Amino acid sequence: MKKYSITCLMVSVLLLFNSCSTNPVTGKKDVMLMSEEQELALGRESDPQIIAQFGLYDNPAMQRFIQEKGQQMAAISHRSNIKYEFKIVDSPVINAFAVPGGYVYFTRGIMAHFNNEAQFAGVLGHEIGHIAARHSAQQQSKGILAQLGLIVGMVVSPEFAQFGDVASQGLGLLFLKFGRDAERESDQLGVEYSTKIGYDAHQMADFFTTLQRQQEKSGNAPIPDFLSTHPNPGDRYTTVNQLATDWQQKLSLQNPKVNRNNYLKMIDGIIYGEDPKQGFVENNVFYHPELKFQFPIPANWAYQNTPQQVQMAPKDGKAMMFLTLAPGETLEAAAQQLVQKYQLQPIESKKITVNGLPAIAIVADQKPQQQTQQQQQVVRTLTYIIQYGGNNYSMIGASSAENFNSYFQLFSNSMENFRELSDPDKLNRKPERVRIKTISQSATLAQALRANKVPDTKMEELAILNGMKLDDRLDQGTLIKVVEK
CATH class of the missing domain: 3.40.1000.10 (Mog1/PsbP, alpha/beta/alpha sandwich)
Structure with a gap:
């Protein structure tokens, strides 16, 4: 019996050793029960299900934008050897998520809440970071990933899990979550990757503030994956800002890109909320x-x-x-x-x-x-x-x-x-859309919004959408977002 136990232990150790792989980011050995080919296959299987679930957002210019920026960033990532795909899905929820094998999705809801290309680039780098560090493959290996669709119910009881895809898709969008260490690592990679393609990663920290304000306003409503199992938002803001400064110094990056006006003009007319x-x-x-x-x-x-x-x-x-x-x-x-x-x-x-x-x-x-x-x-x-x-x-x-x-x-x-x-x-009901306006004279954001007939009940919501405070002073010619039908 003792001999049998020792033999089993040796077999287990051998299997564990064989299941280890080198993490592309850290260079360390990780326990990985999924080969790279299996990971890529999982992504290929997940993609049509995700598109069927949400649909692609019908805006060719925005789809080209995310593909171009995504491929540019993937090329300098720690896993530039795999094929990546980047898509904007037709969901009002503020979210971005990555699945194993190189597939990255942004909702139109999060695209509406970015206020410049640099914020977008930071989040894009964060999601590519999850793939580069094989976080989702690690989750699968640990048995944490509940199902291929990556979406679980919010209020449906376990009894209804027998309905399979129906119950598991559930109410609300609760995407694959990672541990705090994985999130910190992806934040670091988001700063590194966005800085390497020339963007100001300090803007990534500012966007976390927008998400935090949105969470506080929404109460218990479904919110981005970024704020669920993630580090403390205040600590995260400080850390990302410091990382951004460090990387800019390391790369001697002068005048990093923000591209606020270009981004706002691109999303002019994007559907806001439900369609x-x-x-x-x-x-x-x-x-x-x-x-x-x-x-x-x-x-x-x-x-x-x-x-x-x-x-x-x-x-x-x-x-x-x-x-x-x-x-x-x-x-x-x-x-x-x-x-x-x-x-x-x-x-x-x-x-x-x-x-x-x-x-x-x-x-x-x-x-x-x-x-x-x-x-x-x-x-x-x-x-x-x-x-x-x-x-x-x-x-x-x-x-x-x-x-x-x-x-x-x-x-x-x-x-x-x-x-x-x-x-x-x-x-014949029409959707609300984000419209970009140019303010005609210097004013506070509140004054500019009122001049564009934004009701008082919507003022704070629009301040969050603009990534500003209502008492922020704006120069003549500044572009702002309003919501109109």
Whole structure:
């Protein structure tokens, strides 16, 4: 037995030794259970899922900008040997994230909040830093990365994890998080890389202040990955500023680039907040102008709308509801595929009409997997599959069997009030956009915003968007952001 144990130990040590690889940034050995080829393959698999989840932001000039700057920075990174891709996704959330294998994504929400190219470059360097130091591959090796899609639920209970991609995409965008050491290292790399391509990395520190102000204003709303598991914002600001000074001295960089006006002119017209054509909520009703349907959302439920589905849940996470397209030539075929996909056991099924539209209603149970039966309750579902406009729409409400009766009326109220959208005001709703204005005379930011008819209720929000304080004095000719339809 002792001999067997020693043999096992030797095999384990040998496997561990073989799984070590040299970190491209530090030069030290890291335990890495994922080869570089596996890491690259993971990125290739993740990319289409991320694009399907959010969609690309339709602005060729901005997409070219992120590609050009990204490739320029990747070329001087510690992993210039791999292929990188840089994309702006169509999400209002303020975020940027990287996945294994060289894929970097910025949301249009974060692009709207940058106030110059140097801020953008610092964050770009930070995300490339995660890839260069193989942080996400390390997370995968440690078993911390929960799933390929990199998005987890915010308010949905574990019982609903059985719904797989639906529950795990959840409510809110909570992207892959790294530990504080990894974040510090990526901050250092962000400063190094952005300085090496000529930008002023002090601006990166200033952007962290913008993010911190946004967090304080938003309360518990989903905020950038930068402020979740990251170092103390105040310490981080000081550290990044010092690193920026050190690197500029080290490289003898004179007159580092900021490029404020160029950047602001590029983002002039960028969509700010939700894009109504993709669906929006008003007075607890979800409207989709392009697909021309509407349905009510239960009061006080959180929701998230993506190109793939609309998801809703109460804050306590004891239930969830989502709407998505159901493949199938007929209602019956769509119902059969849905039952198979979620491994449901129908209790009751009947044909109905919903506001004149043909539909099928199903009550079904989804029992926990065998190995987790003791920890998880039976999930009971109410599903309406509704035929409208050449599509089959599935609306699924789920809770524990014990709580199902308490949520049944909320589920059925949303489903039975699915109907055609015909209100011209909702069909023709326009998005808010960031507009760049030139101030005609020296003034404070507050005075400049008021001159552009910004209401008092929006003043602090616009100050954060501009990366300024309301009492900051601005010279004549300064460009500022306002938000207009």
